[in-house]
Amino acid sequence: MSGCGAPEQTATLPANIDAGKETVLHGKVLAGETPVGGAYVRLLDSSGEFTAEVVTSADGDFRFFAAPGDWTVRALHRSGNGETTVSADGPGLHQVAVTVG
Amino acid sequence: MSRENVLVSAQWAEENLETPGVVLVEVDEDTSAYDNGHIPGAVKIDWKTELQDPVRRDFVDRAGFEKLLSAKGIGNDDTVVLYGGNNNWFAAYAYWYFKLYGHDKVQLLDGGRKKWELDGRPLSADAVSREETTYTAREQDTAIRAFRDEVVQAIDAKNLVDVRSPDEFSGKLLAPAHLPQEQAQRAGHIPTAINVPWSKAANEDGTFRSDEELRELYKEAGIDESKATIAYCRIGERSSHTWFALHELLGHSDVKNYDGSWTEYGSLVGVPVEVGAH
Structure with missing residues (x-):
């Protein structure tokens, strides 16, 4: 059984994932133009409630399997925090970038 | 309990x-985190391959x-300090597990791996080896573990606390x-359960409130302290976090973790399921 642990964060979707069904929020955490690995990225729903958290890959990538709606993506890192909002109008891949510092 | x-x-952990007699233990599902860098001297326990039956x-x-x-x-006499990723979910699960098998001196590192990293404290990739011991466990203390039949009995009788996110609770x-959303079980929650997401018990940096x-949180949510409580989530690790808050921090006397949680309950034939928010 798969647990709730964070799967590896990659820029491409695993082969078993159907992007036609899943609402995927994918993006990078950046400091200026430099990707930030090891940042803690939190997905908050439209009421600000915590939904999920992942740690970015060495290339700064993160990914959430969400649902259509408005989301806030907030990143924490020892160099600083940052956040941005994203509206997912339906299933598919939604790109998002968060800047910290 | 305090x-x-x-x-x-x-x-405190860095100073000790x-x-x-103090043993730090990192508990993760994904042990690559430990392998790439862990608190110096900490040993690792793999949630899946070492704490679960393989079959x-x-x-x-x-x-x-x-x-x-x-x-x-x-x-048996060591003070075990547990920490991990995912805001200590799996560390809290292991904590509950140590208690289940009767280990007295066990503590959680507040904030887990996240707080440690955000503080910029040292990590080491060096291999850690400790001399083997002869550990003796007690029989499982089922006063803190709930099974499916007693969960069904608890509907409308005990406090049922669903600690998943609001969207998982409602069935969305x-x-x-x-994680990917394609699953075998039905979506929703156990009737009469209240939804208090585990995350409300934690600060942004992973420390407990x-x-x-x-x-105030659990009172507002409607937990009746005169009744016993069963906490559940999807697979039992987030509910360990809430079990810790209710039983270990607040000292509620009768709190059980239902480790079967939604992946078991949502697959049972014939049990009632409720959908939607309250």
């Missing part, structure tokens, strides 16, 4: 890395737990949003 007995700060859906048994802890070099999502904030 906070000082069950939680240690990152500062070399203290004899049946259950924990390793008492003999298996004894063998595991002996091999990790953990003695079947798993936390960092104060006792006062926690008391």
Whole structure:
């Protein structure tokens, strides 16, 4: 059984994932133009409630399997925090970038 | 029970890395985090391959737990300080597990790996080996573990606390949003359960909220302290986090963790399921 642990964060979707069904929020955490690995990225729903958290890959990538709606993506890192909002109008891949510092 | 007995700060842990009788243990599902860098001197326990039975859906048994802890070099008299990723979900799960098998001196590192990293404290990739011990576990203390039949009995009788996110509770999502959503079981929650997401018990940096904030949180949510409580989530690790808050931090006397949680309940034939928010 798969647990709730964070799967590896990659820029491409695993082969078993159907992007036609899943609402995927994918993006990078950046400091200026430099990707930030090891940042803690939190997905908050439209009421600000915590939904999920992942740690970015060495290339700064993160990914959430969400649902259509408005989301806030907030990143924490020892160099600083940052956040941005994203509206997912339906299933598919939604790109998002968060800047910290 | 008080906070000082069950939680240690990152500062305390850093000052006690070399203290004899204190063993730091990182518990993760994804052990690559440990392999790439862990708190110096900490040993690792793999949530899935070391704490779960490899065939049946259950924990390793008492003999298996004894063998595991002996091999990790953990003695019965050691103070075990647990920490991990995911805001200590799996560390809290392991904490509950240590209590289940009767280990007295066990504590959680407040904030886990996240707080440690955000503080910029040292990590090491060096291999850690400890001398093997002869660990003796007790029989499982089922006063803190709930099984499916008593969960069904608890509908409308005990406090049922669903600690998943609001969207999982309502049935909109079947798993936390960092995981794929295609699952076998039905979506929704156990009737009469209240939804208090585990995350409300934690600060952004992963540390637990104060006792006062926690008391207010669960009171507002409608937990009746005169009744017993069963906490559940999807697979039982987030609910360990809430079990810790209710039983270990607030001292509620009768709190059980239902480790079967939604992946079991949502697959049962014939049990009632409720959908939608309250």
